[in-house]
Amino acid sequence: MTLLPDAEASSHPVGFFPAPRAHGLERLRQFLPAAGRAYAASRNTDFGPERRDNVSCLSPFIRHRLLSEEEVAQAAHGAHGFKGAEKFIQEVYWRTYFKGWLEARPHVWSLYRDAVPAAMSGLTAAEEERYSNAVGARTDIECFNHWANELIETGYLHNHARMWFASIWIFTLKLPWVLGADFFYRHLLDGDAASNTLSWRWVAGLHTKGKHYVAKASNINTYTEGRFSPDGQLATSPEPLHDDWNRETAPGRWPTPLGDLLTPGGPCLLLLHEDDLGAALNVEGVDVAAVAVLGGQAERSPFAMGEAVGRFAQEAAADAAERHGSQLVASVEGVVEFAQKEGVRTILTPYAPVGPGADRLARLQEVAKAAGVAIHDFTRPHDLAAWPHCTKGFFALKKKLPGLLG
Template sequence: MSFLLKAQNTWENFAKYKINDYAKLRNFDFGPNNESSVSKLSPFITHRILSEYELIHDIKSKYKIKNSTKFVEEIFWRVYWKGWMENRPKVWRNFISENNLDFDYELYESAINGNTELDYFNSWVHELKQYNYLHNHTRMWFASTWIFNLGLPWQLGAKFFFKYLFDGDASSNLLSWRWVGGLQTKGKQYLFSSSNLRKFSNNRFKVEKISNQQIFLEESNQIPFEDEIYKNDMDPKSDNLIMFENDLHLATLKNLLPSYKKVFIILLKNEQRQIKLSESVLKFKQDLVSEFLEQFDNVEQIDPYSLENNFKNTNEIDIIYPGVGENYDFITEFKNLHQKKIFNLVRDEDLFAWKFAKRGFFKFKENIPKINQRILENFSKK
């Protein structure tokens, strides 16, 4: 079964049979081998096999689901995190450049290998490595344990998630770790109790007491607003296009890509990455790219090392904007090193929604009706 078909089937099954109970059951993690109360769509959304706006449009027009408020809100959290990061890209730059961390290396090795004295934490480590996925509530437990119980730097935990998660995108993963640690919402840390763990793990983990250290994280660098992203649109500017594996939305790209002389897809190898990925995650990404390539005659995957040779006679290049993160860092370095002019093609829905993500989520939430209207208008044009 193709990834697109699997994504669509997963979405259809969730929309028809599970979404009505989502608000009530979403915090329960019944284990990796049991029927989940969540959609498990995140690996597909992260790579835009399905888009956030597509799901929202389906809920409101195709399925006309009444009890979907909580699920829609969670989808919008993903949009909000992206927008928050786009408005403050220095958060990523600070994170990726902070290498002088002080920590107990032996404890860190025990943690990443699931050999700590905490059986529940060890279980999550092994589950993450085996399935490349963790339930969202379990991710919060994991991050809280990593920071406040084990006392390890949150940055290392976020990188550990990036390494193994199929859905490890820069905004949702990084900002969620910051939120748990008390950096995202100043002073508001996420700590959990043994009763919370017992209840929402469906009694799989029974612990008498959760022991936490008194740890208070602080932001060491100022984070200014930046607005360069809003100077872009989706109109082609050159004859050649570069795209990456985290935006493979066939429905909206099938009309755009044939207009280019040549389209190149780049999947970064670990040699070009600042955060190394596991073999399973790299394979997952490669399989997504390979499937996408089959849909077009003018789309070719190229080795990142061959980029200079492919564009040695071209000074202007369009890219499907990959968002703040590894891919954009790579293409920015290439642009600066070889003095190329890069045009970011950014989706209208993204640009419209992100401008409301400059403050907290509840301020963003006030504008969701406007974003919904924009989504409806854009889909009616397609």
């Protein structure tokens, strides 16, 4: 099923974020001087797409592990010390937190995935019109239209704009939160099953029960430096949403660290994929006969994806393949064929956290098993150390940050 309103269909191609890791590293180098107290003081202001020097814009690279959370946090730590870079480091770990939280509740992802097409087909005629105006940037709210266009055109929105947009979508336009999350997921270059789904739930008051985020015209005016002021246009005292999705169903279910897999099983194929393109990956001691990168894109939405998202993911995979001197493979069947051609019976791959990438690797498991090829996935040390502290609120993880950074 594809549904692409006019304004989305006419989206422009983007050159804002070239994918290679080298570009991410250069961006990190440029941003580092601002990652200390300047970041803490100015990060909440959205100066507009022409001026993004107060935030890192590293999320598309981190999302694919073209840069690792660890190397970004350590670089800021090295430049400013823990106290100086604390706010930036915390933000990097918000991503880790959301991922760890979802690991313990994989059903939240399945429920969300099933809810998207159901919500779309359940829209009333009036809601359908509001939805079409929202994704087509044709509402009466100027700032909202601006962000819808910016998202489609650049694949990126400032964090505060994401919060305002989600709040207006849910509480003023009264549209289903899952369709807003889907709209983001189809267009964000950093679109991530955990950060996106759970941030939308957080705004709605579903992540932290009863605590919702209500966008205020005065706050938008202040933090856009007067670019927007939607006075009298926004819902002022809406109720938070409710559901019963948050129960923990799978605590600590992620797989072994790499070290535990170093059994004398013969040479293996190392497989990188869209959730982990191998930034700062240490496979010392592993007998790697060849490296493959699974290209293409796992299905993030039942509806049409933004063009720039697919392009960024494809360029990211091609860059990883080139850097690792490896084969870019388009399908899970192709991965197994490549392993057979290389004469290996074991594929080793970094763990894909809950989301469409993991769903795709689950299919690889089936195809490989039928061909007599074993797949072992391993969890990165960064995730292994942090995820056990991510099962409740962010505060439990925040307390551990100095220790986690060593």
